[in-house]
Amino acid sequence: MAARKPAAKAKKPNVSAEELLDHYRQMLLIRRFEEKAGQLYGMGLIGGFCHLYIGQEAVVVGLEAAAEEGDKRVTSYRDHGHMLACGMDPKGIMAELTGREGGFSKGKGGSMHMFSKEKHFYGGHGIVAAQVPIGAGLAFADKYQGNDRVTFTYFGDGAANQGQVYEAYNMAELWDLPVIFVIENNQYAMGTSTKRSTKSPSYWERGAAYGIPGEEVDGMDVLAVKEAGEKAVAHCRAGKGPYILEIKTYRYRGHSMSDPAKYRTREEVQKMREERDAIEGVRSLLLTGKHATEDDLKAIDKEIKAIVNEAAEFSKESPEPALEELWTDIYAPLEA
Amino acid sequence: MATELLMPALSPTMEEGTLAKWLVKEGDTVASGDILAEIETDKATMEFEAVDEGVIGKILVAEGSEGVKVNTPIAVILEDGEDASAAESAGSAPAPAEEKPEAAPAPAAAAAPTAPEVDNSPDVPEGTPMKSTTVREALRDAMAEEMRRDETVYLMGEEVAEYQGAYKISQGMLAEFGDKRVIDTPITEHGFAGIAVGASFGGLRPIVEFMTFNFAMQAIDQIINSAAKTLYMSGGQMGAPMVFRGPNGAAARVGAQHSQDYAAWYAQIPGLKVAMPYSAADAKGLLKSAIRDPNPVIFLENEILYGRSFDVPDIEDFTVPFGKARIWREGTDVTIVSFGIGMQYALEAADKLAEEGISAEVIDLRTLRPMDTGTVIKSVMKTNRCVTVEEGFPVASIGNHISAVLMQEAFDYLDAPVINCTGKDVPMPYAANLEKLALVTTEEVIDAVKSVTYR
Numbered sequence: 001m002a003a004r005k006p007a008a009k010a011k012k013p014n015v016s017a018e019e020l021l022d023h024y025r026q027m028l029l030i031r032r033f034e035e036k037a038g039q040l041y042g043m044g045l046i047g048g049f050c051h052l053y054i055g056q057e058a059v060v061v062g063l064e065a066a067a068e069e070g071d072k073r074v075t076s077y078r079d080h081g082h083m084l085a086c087g088m089d090p091k092g093i094m095a096e097l098t099g100r101e102g103g104f105s106k107g108k109g110g111s112m113h114m115f116s117k118e119k120h121f122y123g124g125h126g127i128v129a130a131q132v133p134i135g136a137g138l139a140f141a142d143k144y145q146g147n148d149r150v151t152f153t154y155f156g157d158g159a160a161n162q163g164q165v166y167e168a169y170n171m172a173e174l175w176d177l178p179v180i181f182v183i184e185n186n187q188y189a190m191g192t193s194t195k196r197s198t199k200s201p202s203y204w205e206r207g208a209a210y211g212i213p214g215e216e217v218d219g220m221d222v223l224a225v226k227e228a229g230e231k232a233v234a235h236c237r238a239g240k241g242p243y244i245l246e247i248k249t250y251r252y253r254g255h256s257m258s259d260p261a262k263y264r265t266r267e268e269v270q271k272m273r274e275e276r277d278a279i280e281g282v283r284s285l286l287l288t289g290k291h292a293t294e295d296d297l298k299a300i301d302k303e304i305k306a307i308v309n310e311a312a313e314f315s316k317e318s319p320e321p322a323l324e325e326l327w328t329d330i331y332a333p334l335e336a
Numbered sequence: 337m338a339t340e341l342l343m344p345a346l347s348p349t350m351e352e353g354t355l356a357k358w359l360v361k362e363g364d365t366v367a368s369g370d371i372l373a374e375i376e377t378d379k380a381t382m383e384f385e386a387v388d389e390g391v392i393g394k395i396l397v398a399e400g401s402e403g404v405k406v407n408t409p410i411a412v413i414l415e416d417g418e419d420a421s422a423a424e425s426a427g428s429a430p431a432p433a434e435e436k437p438e439a440a441p442a443p444a445a446a447a448a449p450t451a452p453e454v455d456n457s458p459d460v461p462e463g464t465p466m467k468s469t470t471v472r473e474a475l476r477d478a479m480a481e482e483m484r485r486d487e488t489v490y491l492m493g494e495e496v497a498e499y500q501g502a503y504k505i506s507q508g509m510l511a512e513f514g515d516k517r518v519i520d521t522p523i524t525e526h527g528f529a530g531i532a533v534g535a536s537f538g539g540l541r542p543i544v545e546f547m548t549f550n551f552a553m554q555a556i557d558q559i560i561n562s563a564a565k566t567l568y569m570s571g572g573q574m575g576a577p578m579v580f581r582g583p584n585g586a587a588a589r590v591g592a593q594h595s596q597d598y599a600a601w602y603a604q605i606p607g608l609k610v611a612m613p614y615s616a617a618d619a620k621g622l623l624k625s626a627i628r629d630p631n632p633v634i635f636l637e638n639e640i641l642y643g644r645s646f647d648v649p650d651i652e653d654f655t656v657p658f659g660k661a662r663i664w665r666e667g668t669d670v671t672i673v674s675f676g677i678g679m680q681y682a683l684e685a686a687d688k689l690a691e692e693g694i695s696a697e698v699i700d701l702r703t704l705r706p707m708d709t710g711t712v713i714k715s716v717m718k719t720n721r722c723v724t725v726e727e728g729f730p731v732a733s734i735g736n737h738i739s740a741v742l743m744q745e746a747f748d749y750l751d752a753p754v755i756n757c758t759g760k761d762v763p764m765p766y767a768a769n770l771e772k773l774a775l776v777t778t779e780e781v782i783d784a785v786k787s788v789t790y791r
Contacts, residue, residue: 035368042342042345074534104570104573105571108571114570122574130561133528133531133534134533136531139534140531140538141538141540145538164526167524167528170527174522252369258377266371273369328572329567329568329572330567330606330607331567332572332630
């Protein structure tokens with residue numbers, strides 16, 4: 001499938017202005033949030049590992065637009081975007097990044113380990129590909145319980161070479177589990193390009209070995225992602241088993257904050273940003289379709305900036321966890 | 337408002353760096369994402385991007401400056417319409433240096449009670465009817481009873497359904513519960529362990545059978561990183577209520593890859609609970625408790641014990657709590673501490689020692705996490721001597737841990753060094769004579785007891 005430019009979608013009839021504005025708002029929230037996180041990292045307020053999602057926003061925003069209440073999601077350590085897109089409070093996410101009491105894990109998880117039962121977000125996993133069988137297991141639980149929920153299981157092109165992915169594929173298809181395997185192919189596993197890690201770079205096609213259908217999707221086009229997501233969701237909800245979406249995307253920043261990114265050229269990054277940026281794509285759809293004016297979009301920018309600033313303030317003001325927290329949440333208490 | 341750009345920390349360890357090169361000059365307009373400067377850290381040269389849009393009002397640190405501390409203002413960015421004079425006033429604002437409190441909590445001091453409070457009450461009242469049952473049947477009964485009690489409990493593993501279990505533990509379970517709840521998996525330990533962890537996050541209570549714990553090494557990342565740590569990492573929001581069970585330790589003549597005791601490995605992990613029963617009653621009572629436990633439990637069985645019969649309380653809903661050791665026989669001269677199949681050697685040794693007039697108290701730990709060290713300490717305060725028995729390797733063993741606990745909490749009561757009887761520090765050999773030599777023996781336990789009692 002040829003990568004489609006956002007412009008090719010300009011006259012897509014079935015998208016309301018409201019929907020487009022919502023996608024714009026969601027993607028912008030992720031980008032501004034991540035920029036702020038990068039800034040706080042630079043100030044020493046965020047420690048350790050911090051993997052930013054900048055550039056990949058259309059993937060989660062498009063797929064969340066295809067999800068329904070009760071659907072589950074699980075992902076890797078590059079998880080801030082997924083949490084924002086499924087509606088977790090930016091304040092709680094940022095405060096977890098700064099390791100504070102107000103964070104989603106009370107400061108005990110950090111950037112890579114956050115969860116929300118309420119939003120059906122099951123982490124935040126730091127071991128590359130470990131979330132893949134876990135996602136199949138969440139789907140197993142839904143099928144066992146007899147509901148029609150689906151689980152979005154996100155992983156990268158790097159994780160796609162791990163053995164447990166294929167163990168999960170095999171059982172997911174064998175047991176018809178309602179799981180969507182979402183390969184976020186940003187083309188670099190840390191510093192190793194797909195070219196240097198496999199001679200089988202069309203990751204979605206690997207599902208054929210297990211009987212799992214799938215497709216490649218332009219991840220810089222939020223509408224294309226949503227459309228593919230809806231198709232995958234319908235497949236899973238109908239009880240037909242798993243589905244694979246390989247979403248071609250691009251990460252503008254380094255793998256983590258301490259990545260000098262010498263494995264690719266500045267020109268390559270600039271070209272993606274200038275020609276393919278997903279947020280710019282929706283912005284131009286909104287303006288050319290006369291769904292919004294420059295002033296409307298400026299107002300949204302301002303609104304998002306305020307949300308992010310509020311999250312940053314909260315993350316600085318929230319106290320560090322009480323020292324007693326060291327010893328809590330190791331074991332759940334026995335039920336009576 | 338003019339904002340200061342601060343020298344960023346570009347790695348978890350960076351404290352200062354070299355401002356190698358400015359890629360913008362005063363008066364330039366910049367947008368979010370534009371590269372402003374190149375900064376050299378101890379590890380690499382990094383590009384420093386603009387976060388906000390604006391105009392570079394003033395460059396405060398010239399390129400080529402070395403040793404620029406993190407959080408030092410290096411430039412001032414003006415918003416649209418501001419003039420350079422705003423930069424002057426901004427330059428003096430103090431950097432918001434974050435003071436990190438040096439508040440590493442002191443390790444919980446071992447407030448050792450001189451005589452620990454322990455519960456050594458019998459598991460069932462005297463006179464409770466008993467039924468002779470094999471460990472194999474006891475395990476099956478425990479699973480079946482819990483599956484009748486709770487719809488969310490299911491069993492998955494290799495050959496657990498149609499084959500009735502590689503060691504016939506799940507005999508009859510497919511017929512009773514159907515293939516929705518008794519599930520044959522492909523040979524794919526890492527994968528199905530991960531699926532079970534996910535299912536536990538999703539509201540089920542999986543029992544995962546490993547054909548042997550040797551194969552669980554393929555899945556150990558899911559057991560430790562996913563199952564054991566999630567409750568903590570989620571701040572208590574979600575955990576993994578599940579059981580990983582199967583035979584552990586040496587069987588007979590199956591060689592190095594199929595003969596390893598993982599007791600000490602799993603007992604080290606906070607977030608896991610670990611049971612290693614010896615008798616059928618404990619196998620049943622502990623497995624039922626394990627299935628009900630809201631935490632991940634490692635349940636270490638033993639192939640050689642599967643066929644052994646013991647009295648099991650013939651009552652409805654018999655459970656054994658975790659963290660309560662059982663005193664198998666009382667004694668006054670020495671405390672022998674063991675668990676799992678090690679109990680066989682401990683009890684045999686105690687019988688033979690009694691003939692020689694040495695009275696051994698034999699303690700079965702039953703669970704290794706939590707571990708009832710209180711019962712051991714209390715016993716050693718009486719006998720003043722201790723020998724531990726296990727089949728695992730000698731380095732960093734359960735016995736080593738008990739020795740350390742006794743040294744820290746009952747030092748003044750010890751009349752002899754604690755001796756750890758363990759398997760030998762070698763991979764398990766196949767040859768019958770060598771295998772026998774590699775395992776711990778009753779004779780070694782007797783010798784150790786004689787040594788600590790100076791006989």
